[in-house]
Each structure stands twice: as C-alpha cells, then as structure tokens.
Amino acid sequence: MPRFFPVALTLIGTLLFGDGAYIHAKAWLAQVLLERAFDRSITTGAAVKPWSWADTWPVARIEVKRIGASVIVLEGTSGQALAFGPGHVHQTVDAGERGIAVYAAHRDTHFRFLRNVAMGDVIDVTRSDGKRFQYRADSSAVVRFDESGIDAATQNAELVLATCWPFDALASGPERYILHATLIETGE
Template sequence: MPRFISPLALALIGTILFGDGAHIHAKAWLAQVLLERAFDRSVASGEAVKPWSWADTWPIARIEVRRIGASAIVLAGTSGQALAFGPGHIDQTVEAGERGIAVYAAHRDTHFRFLRDVAIGDVIEITRADGKHFRYRADASSVVRFDASGIDPATPNYELVLTTCWPFDAVTSGPERYILHATLIGTGS
C-alpha cells in the first residue's frame, strides 16, 4: 500500500506546484485582457477607467514593440498591487511625450519579459489614455544598481526608460536593474 500512495502523493504535490507557478502567468494574462478593455474605454471616454471595481490603479498608456509583437498596458503608479498586474509609471517622472524622462517599471518574469528581446534601434510606441501617440527609438541599455540608475529627471530632452530587475533569468531578487533608454522620434499615428 505505501508504494502506491507515494507516487500519488508525488503527483499531487507536482500538480500543486505546477498550478502555483502557472497561476502567476495566468493572472498576468487575464489582468492584461481586463486592462486592455479599461484602456480602450479610457481612450474613448477621456476619463480614467478602472479595470475592476476594487482596483487602486488604472491604465494610463499602452507600450508596443511591433518588431517582436510585444504589448503591455501601463498602470498609474508602481505599488506592489499595480506591478502585480502590469508595468507601472513611476509617479515622480513625466508622462510619455512630455519634456523629461517617462519611466515605466515592471517585473522581469511577466510584463517586461519582452525587454530581453528589444534591440537597440527598435521603435517603442506609446499610446497614452488621452489618445496621444508617441514613437521612441531604443538607443541604449545598461545594468545598474537599484540606487544608482543615472536617470536625470531634469533632462531637457524627451526620453523614455523601461526598467526591470536583472538578470532576466534569476529566480530571486537582487540589487541590479536593467535599464532600456529611448529617445522620442515622432508623434501622431
């Protein structure tokens, strides 16, 4: 009897662990579907629309890198709640398309997983919730300590930074961050 229970117990434990790992990716996918709907309603109405009634954040922009087929909805703020569902806009930075640096941050294993595939020269498109559209060109990347980003919020230029934890394939958090820098190259559709 114990020989029969052991394989069943191992199979059950394996199923639970697999389900737990798949849960985070399923939640990220479902959240992006709900965020897409809220973002589209925000653009159409001109007002911030929460993706679900109890949300403490709302969509403010869409990031697209068409060359690699990547897209994500950016949320207001970078609280732990917001980052669980999508990239967040760091409050102390300007909105995309404004003079200065707009900074978006997200987790490396979900919403900014695509950053590993973005190449220097790629076009990053940002559509804000007010319907305005901006195109940036990725022009530099670096790995820095979390407390030494080198980002100058007082820059006179129009810039975008996408940031996430480094290295991309780590299983635990660490002090390093990957920074992808881009410069505005155009506006409109």
C-alpha cells in the same frame, strides 16, 4: 499503506496542477480586463479601473512591433500594480512630455521582452488619452538600483524602461537594466 501513496500523490498533483492553472487563468483574465479598461479610458477620456477593487488603472500601452511586444502600463509601481503590468513611476512625466517618462516592471514577466530590444528599435507608446508617441531605443545600461544615471533635468522628451538585472536571475539583486529612448515622432 502502499495504496495510500498513489492516491495521495494523485491528489497532491491535482491540487498543484489546479493551483498553477488558476494562476495562469487569473493572469489571462487580468490582461483581458486591463485591455478593456485601457480601451474605455481612450474612449471616455477618464481613468477606468480594470476591476472595482483595483488600486491602479491603465495609463499607457507600450509596443515594440519588431518583436511583437505589447504591454499595458498601470499608474504607480506598488506591488499590486507591478503584479499585473509595468508601472509608471510617480514624479516622472507622462510619455511625450518634456522630461523623462519612466516605466518599471519585473524582468521575468512584463518586461521580459527588453532582452530582445535592439538599439534603433522603435518603441510605440499610446497614452490613455489616445495620444501616440514613437521613441527610438538609443542606449542601455546596467546600474545599481540607487545610481540610475537618469537625468531628471533633461529638456528633451525621453523614455526609460527599467527592470531588474540580470534577466535570468532567480533572486532579486541590486542591479537594474535601464533602456533609454528618445522621442522621434508624435501622432497626436
């Protein structure tokens, strides 16, 4: 019996390591495929799925250069989409348009960088049609999930990045972190 334990522990450890390595390899490959699909979308002017069975496609890239953050945004906020990147919330405008473009992502993955965004930081958004927009972070708030305070009737071009709060929580809760930014420049 004592010989069985080291062999069993080694086997279990190998399986757990392999599972963890598989998840990281899958995430890395997904990001490579998302980048390629986004670049092809800009080149062709058409939505390009990152893999044939995807139920979403890249619609934008968000960058905060001061902190080295860059993420590809996907269409929609289904569980599938949010597993691979931030999602563009349906029924909100595209970046650069009059109204509020809302993007949401998980706090522990794709929007982890929001904790490091300072008021006044420039947020660059490149849409899949190649149009570029710069926003300046001007406020943030912690709100209940059902009381965002987002003014959908605004006549300005605004951006909201939303994620769960608090950043270090292990379980989901009712609060959301909302980062608001206002359009400062277009580079169409």
